[in-house]
Structure formats: C-alpha cells, structure tokens
Amino acid sequence: EDQVTQSPEALRLQEGESSSLNCSYTVSGLRGLFWYRQDPGKGPEFLFTLYSAGEEKEKERLKATLTKKESFLHITAPKPEDSATYLCAVQAANSNSGYALNFGKGTSLLVTP
Amino acid sequence: DSGVTQTPKHLITATGQRVTLRCSPRSGDLSVYWYQQSLDQGLQFLIQYYNGEERAKGNILERFSAQQFPDLHSELNLSSLELGDSALYFCASSPSSNTEAFFGQGTRLTVV
Numbered sequence: 001e002d003q004v005t006q007s008p009e010a011l012r013l014q015e016g017e018s019s020s021l022n023c024s025y026t027v028s029g030l031r032g033l034f035w036y037r038q039d040p041g042k043g044p045e046f047l048f049t050l051y052s053a054g055e056e057k058e059k060e061r062l063k064a065t066l067t068k069k070e071s072f073l074h075i076t077a078p079k080p081e082d083s084a085t086y087l088c089a090v091q092a093a094n095s096n097s098g099y100a101l102n103f104g105k106g107t108s109l110l111v112t113p
Numbered sequence: 114d115s116g117v118t119q120t121p122k123h124l125i126t127a128t129g130q131r132v133t134l135r136c137s138p139r140s141g142d143l144s145v146y147w148y149q150q151s152l153d154q155g156l157q158f159l160i161q162y163y164n165g166e167e168r169a170k171g172n173i174l175e176r177f178s179a180q181q182f183p184d185l186h187s188e189l190n191l192s193s194l195e196l197g198d199s200a201l202y203f204c205a206s207s208p209s210s211n212t213e214a215f216f217g218q219g220t221r222l223t224v225v
Contacts, residue, residue, distance in 0.1 A: 034213055043115065043203055043216035044156070087156065091211070098169025099210035100146060103156040 002027045002092050006104035013078055013111050021073040021086055021107045029093030033071050034101060035064050036087040044087055047073075078111045085109070116140065117217035119204050125223045131192040134220045138185055138206030144168070145187040146207075146214055147179055151200040162187055163210055194224045 003026045013019055025033065032051050036044035048057045050066040057064050061082065063074040073086055085108045089101035116139035126132055138145050147159040158171035162181035173179075176194075181187045191198060201221050205214035 031211060032213075036216075041201075041219075041221075043117075043205075043218045045115070046213050046215055049213050089156075098161055099144075100158040100161055100169055100171055101156075101214060102158070105155040 002090060002102050004088055004090055004102055004104035006086075006088050006107050008107060009105070010108045011110070013075075013109070015079055015111055015113050016077045018074070018076045018078070020075070021109070023071040023073070023088030023104055024069060025071070025088075025090045026069075027090045027092045027102075031091040031093045031099070033066055034089045034091065035071070035073055036089065038085045038087055038106070040085075047086075075109070078109075080111050080113055083109055083111045115215040115217065117204060117206050117215055119202075119217035119220050121220060122218065123221050123223075125225060126194060128194055128196060128224055130194050130224075131190065132194065132222065134189040134191070134202055134204075134222075136187045136189070136204030136206075136217060138187070138204075139215055142206035142208050142215075143185065144207045144210050144214075145181055145185070146205040147173075147187070147189050148203045148205065148216075149200050150203060150219075156203070159189070161210075168210065191222070196224050198222065199224045 035047040038044045048064040085106040087106045089103040118137040143164045159173040161169040201219045205216045207214040
C-alpha cells in the first residue's frame with residue numbers, strides 16, 4: 001500500500017532561520033511527487049511537481065528535491081508569510097485510485113518575527 | 114485564485130439529511146477530483162471523474178455519490194449524513210489525469 005509520511009508534524013522557526021521539511025514515501029512506481037501549501041480554512045495551493053530522482057525545483061525561498069525514497073522542501077531565510085501547512089502527495093503509476101494524489105498529513109510551519 | 118469554484122462555502126445540516134456540493138473546474142480542465150479533509154485523517158481521496166466518466170474511486174462511502182455533467186461541472190451528493198461526515202470537502206481539477214491538480218476553496222460541512 002502506498003504511504004506518505006511527513007516530518008516533523010510541526011516546526012517553529014525564527015524569521016531568517018532556514019530549515020527543511022521531509023516527505024518519505026513508499027509507492028509502487030512513482031508517477032510524480034507534489035508539494036502544496038495550505039493556509040487555514042483554504043484549499044491547497046500547488047507549489048511543485050517532481051518526477052524523477054535528482055530533480056530539483058525552486059520558487060522564491062522554497063526549493064524541492066527528490067530522491068528514490070524521499071523529498072525535501074528547503075526553506076531559505078523564511079518570512080512570517082511562509083507560515084502555513086505544507087503538504088506532500090504522491091501519484092502512483094500503478095494504483096487502484098487511478099491518478100489520484102495520496103497526501104501526507106502535512107507539516108505545520110510557523111515563522112515568527 | 115486557482116480558478117476552481119466550489120459552492121456553498123459553508124453548510125450546516127442535521128443528521129440523516131442529504132446535501133449536494135457543487136464544483137466548477139478551471140476552464141479547459143477535464144479531470145475533477147473530490148477530497149475530504151478532517152482533522153485526524155488529513156486529505157482523503159474520494160472519487161475522480163474525467164470528461165464525464167468515473168475514472169477512479171477512493172475510500173468513498175456508499176452513502177456518497179458524485180457525477181460530472183456535460184459542461185464539466187461536478188456535484189458530490191452526501192446522504193444519510195452522520196456527525197462524522199463533518200469535514201472540509203475539496204474539489205480539484207486538472208487538464209488531464211497525470212498533471213498537477215488545482216484545488217478550490219472547499220465546502221465546510223457541519224452535521225449537527
């Protein structure tokens with residue numbers, strides 16, 4: 001069964017204090033790994049898609065990387081507006097759920113001034 | 114704004130009742146997904162439609178059903194509601210099945 005585990009569950013950073021969020025996955029053939037940001041009471045906002053090990057993508061202070069077993073979301077010099085829950089999801093190549101995304105439970109990030 | 118529209122934003126109803134949630138996908142997107150998000154379970158996949166046809170099912174209860182209409186909007190029907198059905202229900206759309214999905218703002222369902 002496909003599994004996605006995110007750590008830590010919660011992270012508190014000072015503004016400017018860089019860190020990384022982890023997403024470990026077990027999937028029967030990875031089609032894609034997705035990162036989303038979710039603010040309280042809102043829908044998830046798409047950030048990145050990674051397709052193969054070694055791939056990296058960047059957007060402003062965020063950088064996502066992918067290995068065969070995990071993905072990292074690196075946050076460089078975060079600002080308070082980066083506070084949100086970050087969700088990781090995998091799309092399996094062979095799944096009874098078709099192309100649906102299988103989400104982890106997320107990492108709740110709080111960046112304080 | 115993702116371009117995915119969900120109505121209503123909030124819904125309060127009693128146990129045993131039936132409700133319908135509506136989703137309008139982004140212009141041109143053929144694939145629609147429904148997800149349920151509760152505090153303890155996270156985002157759970159319910160069902161996917163592609164161009165009007167059911168494509169995949171997740172852990173969707175038999176009391177729940179969905180459809181996608183010729184204009185590509187979708188509806189999720191929840192019947193015989195229980196307290197445990199209280200959650201955020203999200204719709205997402207994508208151009209095809211194997212690309213990133215864009216989420217609406219959700220419908221918060223409260224069953225009392």
